[in-house]
Amino acid sequence: MKTNLEQYSKEDHGIFKKDIDPDVLTISDTLISNGYQAFVVGGCIRDMLLGKTPKDFDIATDASPPEICKLFNKAKIIGRRFKIVHVYTSERKYFEVTTFRSDVKKKTNEKKFKKIQGMLKRDNVYGSISQDAFRRDFTINSLYLDLDSEILHDYVNGLDDIKNKKLRLIKKPSISYQEDPVRMLRALRFESKLGLKLTSECKQPITEMAHMINNVSPFRLFDEILKIMHSGSAVTGYNKLKEYGLFKYLFPYTNKILSENQIYNDFFIAALNNTDTRINDGLHVNPSFIYAVFLWPYFQELEVKYSDDSSSGIDRAFKKVMQSQGEYIAVPDFFQSTIFTIWSLQSSFLNLSSRNVQYLTEISKFRAAYDFFYIRSQIDHELKFYADKWYEIQKNVKGKKRERGKKYYGKRKNK
Ligand code: ATP
Numbered sequence: 001m002k003t004n005l006e007q008y009s010k011e012d013h014g015i016f017k018k019d020i021d022p023d024v025l026t027i028s029d030t031l032i033s034n035g036y037q038a039f040v041v042g043g044c045i046r047d048m049l050l051g052k053t054p055k056d057f058d059i060a061t062d063a064s065p066p067e068i069c070k071l072f073n074k075a076k077i078i079g080r081r082f083k084i085v086h087v088y089t090s091e092r093k094y095f096e097v098t099t100f101r102s103d104v105k106k107k108t109n110e111k112k113f114k115k116i117q118g119m120l121k122r123d124n125v126y127g128s129i130s131q132d133a134f135r136r137d138f139t140i141n142s143l144y145l146d147l148d149s150e151i152l153h154d155y156v157n158g159l160d161d162i163k164n165k166k167l168r169l170i171k172k173p174s175i176s177y178q179e180d181p182v183r184m185l186r187a188l189r190f191e192s193k194l195g196l197k198l199t200s201e202c203k204q205p206i207t208e209m210a211h212m213i214n215n216v217s218p219f220r221l222f223d224e225i226l227k228i229m230h231s232g233s234a235v236t237g238y239n240k241l242k243e244y245g246l247f248k249y250l251f252p253y254t255n256k257i258l259s260e261n262q263i264y265n266d267f268f269i270a271a272l273n274n275t276d277t278r279i280n281d282g283l284h285v286n287p288s289f290i291y292a293v294f295l296w297p298y299f300q301e302l303e304v305k306y307s308d309d310s311s312s313g314i315d316r317a318f319k320k321v322m323q324s325q326g327e328y329i330a331v332p333d334f335f336q337s338t339i340f341t342i343w344s345l346q347s348s349f350l351n352l353s354s355r356n357v358q359y360l361t362e363i364s365k366f367r368a369a370y371d372f373f374y375i376r377s378q379i380d381h382e383l384k385f386y387a388d389k390w391y392e393i394q395k396n397v398k399g400k401k402r403e404r405g406k407k408y409y410g411k412r413k414n415k
């Protein structure tokens with residue numbers, strides 16, 4: 001790994017100020033005119049270099065969190081272990097401003113590492129820009145753009161990696177993944193979403209280290225899996241999760257059933273294709289949907305097992321799924337209730353009586369439950385007849401709702 005600083009002028013890197021949010025320019029100007037350093041860094045620089053529109057802009061500086069706060073009208077320090085500052089530029093819009101940090105190797109013994117569940121954690125202390133560059137995950141995420149001089153600072157050969165479409169960890173891969181096993185998920189997300197290729201040194205240790213993903217907080221994993229599934233490349237992401245041996249540690253119960261019954265794999269691919277299409281068309285996707293999909297095989301297995309329990313069988317099966325899976329990935333309560341509705345309504349789609357039609361179409365999660373049923377019908381052809389009928393029904397419902405909406409808004413307008 002080359003460690004010397006390379007600096008690129010705007011002619012060389014090709015990022016233009018016009019592509020950067022004007023609020024970011026203002027924040028950067030404020031920091032620089034007060035004698036601090038300020039750089040735009042991370043995913044936004046990477047995305048712009050790859051010709052993609054960045055989701056958000058992050059700023060790194062040598063000003064400390066209290067110093068940052070002094071410079072802006074509305075700024076809030078957040079985070080306990082690492083303090084970062086949210087600088088608000090309007091009521092709801094803020095940017096993350098982070099003080100340069102360094103990884104400091106403390107003389108912590110092996111026992112202490114184990115205590116924190118096998119993860120190597122180091123205290124983060126403030127540092128210089130070069131130290132900040134080396135504490136990041138991938139070379140492509142460690143490029144710093146100075147908005148004053150428009151010079152791009154590259155300590156890790158990230159620009160060459162971007163040009164060569166290579167995804168490379170900054171640190172030795174085994175150490176990097178041990179420090180933070182989420183980097184294995186980030187690796188496959190960037191590969192899938194950005195079309196980059198993980199270098200063989202970075203790819204090879206994943207299979208051996210995949211089990212370490214279970215050292216990560218189940219709440220954090222909920223978010224990270226969603227990021228993969230909502231990246232617009234969910235099918236590729238899912239295939240990579242399996243290829244790298246991570247899926248079995250994330251969804252162990254589903255994985256066991258999957259190895260015995262491949263039909264669920266087809267169901268997953270159909271559902272993820274649907275999600276990819278929605279995301280790429282800019283449509284809304286409900287986070288519950290992905291988890292309803294991945295946990296469906298396990299729920300079905302338990303539903304059969306508990307079916308003697310009469311009506312409480314579904315409740316018991318649902319609780320058991322959430323409880324067992326929650327040790328690996330924790331689904332927040334809010335999303336659990338949608339998943340329950342989606343699952344518990346599935347059998348109702350086999351009943352086409354007018355009473356049932358009326359009942360189902362009035363339920364708020366009807367559409368989500370129908371979408372789920374529709375995807376099931378693509379795999380299970382016995383359901384196709386019902387899915388087609390419900391397609392017509394929901395089209396009419398949509399029409400009626402639109403009519404009702406028109407009347408309602410029409411009245412309001414006249415008042
Ligand atoms: P995206 O926003 O598209 O998910 P990103 O790279 O911007 O990608 P963020 O989570 O927004 O991801 O993080 C911002 C930056 O912080 C990254 O570009 C990287 O430099 C650093 N970073 C994020 N997560 C880690 C991590 N687990 N280990 C080391 N550095 C990280």
Ligand code: MG
Binds near residue numbers: 042044055
């Ligand atoms: Mg980001």
